[in-house]
Amino acid sequence: MNARSVTNGVMARKAGSHADITGPAIREAALRLFARSGYAAVSMRQIAAEVGVRAGALYLYTPDKQTLLFDLMQDHLETLLAAWKVTKSGTSPAERLQSFVRFHVGYHIDRRDAVFLAYMELRNLTPENFAAIETLRSAYEVELETILAAGQEAGAFRLPDVRVTTMALIGMLTGVNTWFRGDGRLDRERIEQIYWNLTRRMVHA
Amino acid sequence: MNARSVTNGVMARKAGSHADITGPAIREAALRLFARSGYAAVSMRQIAAEVGVRAGALYLYTPDKQTLLFDLMQDHLETLLAAWKVTKSGTSPAERLQSFVRFHVGYHIDRRDAVFLAYMELRNLTPENFAAIETLRSAYEVELETILAAGQEAGAFRLPDVRVTTMALIGMLTGVNTWFRGDGRLDRERIEQIYWNLTRRMVHA
């Protein structure tokens, strides 16, 4: 029994109305394939095959391939920002920074494909789409930069340069995405601890 | 006057023997275009147009597109490793680490396209080529990990985890490639200083 057979009571794999299933399935397949092989290297036929439909059917759910990519990236960044806004906590600069570091690392572990896509496929966006995505990415970066600047101002942190430290930290934390697989000797909680440990000393807190 | 006119004394743009010029020109054009738009998104015709020849002529210099990519990545990593071996210096763990940090940041600033290509296009390599490149990448990572492990052993560094710190540092330092443009308020020497400052505190040296 798969999701489809639950819907119509048979093991049908052809024809019928499955908009509620096919739409998300396309997005999931596209996300996985784009993250694995790259946007330009993945064909609409491959995505369709993964979902179990023909290529033409994809165009009932997206006007074109570019929009499919853009929607995946936009949704990811909006979800990331929204998740951070409800997670952020702490009153002191150090507490706020810790909440950001743990959130960022944890989120990057949980949503590997979306995170990877969002920073690997920027160059495959049209100029208009790129501008929209960059605005969202920048808003997220500013969240960290604001914490660092406040800590520097209050004397809680001693940073050689707030802007460069922001970029250095983002790079360091995002890097977890490139090596962590979840099947190693360390679990998610331990990774978060280690990254926070490194960060704390880096900002001299 | 361009390089070609110097060679044969006329402003010729067609026919003639230019193996010594065309070969490197193809590699430079491919490196730039692959780095900017991605391997899969760049056509052999685009590369040829950039060089000033027709697509067919490229096949006098590379058996196929995949080999062109592989050679660029392999050359980069071999050059990187060789450059590091002649640059590495210092006797104490802290001195060795400083030499690595400054080398890595400086090299990433100087060879932006090659560096970017080497970590963005791994997924477009055939399995055999991927394995060869991964061996080289790993050898470079081990250089840093060895320094950190030695410092930890000697009590010069206090790291929560040598392996994770290696990956965190590589991510942090490599990140300079994604934002530094050379036309900002900071020069190369200052960037190296800042990254070393952050690193030194991170390892508790």
Added chain:
DNA sequence: GTCTATAGATGGATAGAC
């Protein structure tokens, strides 16, 4: 909502003239 079929463009790579 999905399929078959296809238009129209573009891709990598090769053959043979010069």
Added chain:
DNA sequence: GTCTATCCATCTATAGAC
């Protein structure tokens, strides 16, 4: 060494049947 010409595969996207 390069060009012209081309083969053949593949791609995105659409039209029309069911």
